[in-house]
Amino acid sequence: MERRDVVIVGGGPAGLSAALRLSQLGIGSVSVLEREPSAGGIPRHCGHLGFGWQSHRRIWTGPQFAARLRHDVEGLDVRTAHTVLGIDGDRLKVQNTDGVFELAAARILLATGTRETPRAPRFVGGTRPTGVMTTGALQAHVYLHHHKPFSRPVIIGSEWVAFSALLTCRHMGIRPVMMIEARDRISAPWPGGLAAGLLFGVRVRTRTRLVAISGRDQVDAVELECDGRTECISCDGVILSGEFVPEASLLANRPDAMLAGNVHGAVKTSGLCWREGREAAERIARGEA
Amino acid sequence: MAKTFDVAVTGGGVVGLAILRRFAMAGLDCVLLERGNDILSGASKGNSALLHTGFDAPPGSLELACMQAGHAEYLAIRERLNLPLVRSGALVVAWSEAERDRLGAIIDQAHANGVADVRPVNPAELGRMEPNLSPGATGAVLVPGEHIIDPWSAPLAYAHQALAHGAEILRRAEVTGGEFAAGLWTLSSLAGTVRARLVINAAGNFGDRVETILRPSPFTIHPRRGQFVVFDKPAAHLVSAIILPVPTERTKGVVLFRTAFGNLAIGPTAEDVDEREVAATDTQTLNRLRERALAMLPALEGVGVNAVYAGLRPATQFKDYVIEAVVPERWITVAGIRSTGLTAALGIACHVEGLYARHFGELPSPPAPIWTPVPNLTEGLPRPYMQGGEIVCHCEWVTRAEIDAALAGPLAAGGLDGLKRRTRAMMGRCQGFNCAAHVEAIFREAQRGAP
Incomplete structure (x- = not known):
């Protein structure tokens, strides 16, 4: 079974910024698992302006922001069209086009976002x-x-x-x-x-x-x-519109999993999610729970 | 000159499809006319998806006979059609002294109905069997033979098997009139004229209207609405058996049940309504259903609701089914099939075949049956995503290949609702927040390519 130091579930602003920061901090093997065919998360389909200020000091549309996030993590291990079916201890059950396999992770960061x-x-x-x-x-x-x-x-x-x-x-x-x-x-x-x-x-x-x-x-x-x-x-x-609920079904068997972005707390802007991902990465690098 | 069918069935619900299957497999030339844009778009689309034993059916009734024959045939054919079965059993739970006093009569009736394995369960044993059930139950009755099935795949499988045996299914084909002359029916429908030597009226909530083609209808449909609330998957492990209430004279009452798809649901209510076309839900009733579920299962607190739905059961003024042959006019009426239709359908089809043989002549010797397994959507059997592929609906893990398959072939989904029923796409906790736009785009693309 493949083993990774960190597996990040969800390739939106929080998950991608966590991956970027972990690589900057020199943390070993990190993988992002994103179920959609393309990473970037919800901003991918927010075609209006209002994205990017907190992270890049620019004002973009959602798709432009998502494209920049993808550009930021180029060369990192971001696996799209990978669906995490469940988590059991340190093992993730993952589906992709070839079938279902298991992946072990020393640390798991859930950045699975939210839905209305x-x-x-x-x-x-x-x-x-x-x-x-x-x-x-x-x-x-x-x-x-x-x-x-x-x-x-x-x-x-x-x-x-x-x-x-x-x-x-x-x-x-x-x-x-x-x-x-x-x-x-x-x-x-x-x-x-x-x-x-x-x-x-x-x-x-x-x-x-x-x-x-x-x-x-x-x-x-x-x-x-x-x-x-x-x-x-x-x-x-x-x-x-609104009345956001966390996309937290993967927490069922890992209630202690580390979270970043809109999967926990009140719903936040993509910029704040990006910052939470970065902070989560730093906590992981410091070995904090 | 247009083809003359041996049998024309009106109504593409579970009953009509089971009848179509039975007559097509017997070697007759059959056609089915459905008014909706898809099969299963009337009474059959909203039920509680249970396979009943008939333990509580009226003794000696036709309903009981059809339910028991249907239950047995479902078990006999389900593996060859790849149909699921969750052997949950059911518990009739009494919540008061008065209800407990009625449990003995329920057991007696079950035994009289030939359901011999029904037995009493005391509160201590009930607590061991269902530890999450609210304390305060005064007693229960165990009915081991009550099971959970998939309410849509079963009739879909019957339809496919009928097609494999040469039957035709016409959709958007509401029957608007008919004439009987020289031993032949000429039915007018929105999909054109159909000629047949026999009509079987299985039109569900529109049965009395179709019946007026033949005669002033001896029965009147009084649709009875049932609302349901479906909880998210973490709730399903909270109960094992189907939890039935002690029934009243009028209804079996509100049932708490797991679904074959891994959810937990509560329903149905029983409300007499005038509406036949569409079943509406109302906030107050849905709140009451959720409260009822929480009262029975306190651990349900905090579990999300995935879906709500309502169905219309075609009740008549009669307690039993109305199934009869009108011999001179070569017509068979199948009406008033209420909440037990999913269980009884195969048995009803067998009974109707018997009426045909008695009144309209022997059936030809049947060809070897062709089995048409349907894709599995339930948790108990292997599902396609396990072999890989692109997942489109992430809540229910529905693959692109399943969606494409449901949009192809002679019984391609006629609408988005039909696509949901065939695949479960958009039926999960996000109800399409993530995938609806994608699924609908695939659907529109298929419609453009359709003939």
């Missing part, structure tokens, strides 16, 4: 037409596959990522009809409501909750509730 809460666990009522998706899925449709899944969606939530959804919509000529937030103010740490209204012409409604989705094949309306009153809004899609 999809429809099902939100217990939204109604039917199940197409056109209901998270921001992440929308970005992949728009920036990776040049596909326009709807033209008049409602955006649920007002965290940072909801504004990423607005930018993604604008890129594709999609005109959101409304942004709703269940709390009594916008979640994003920014004059977000103002920006949504002024920059995008999208109405923002706070204290408003998504109750149900209707439509047989495609979404045709949403039912909203505000202060005890319900209202139907015509639309052809629903973007469920």
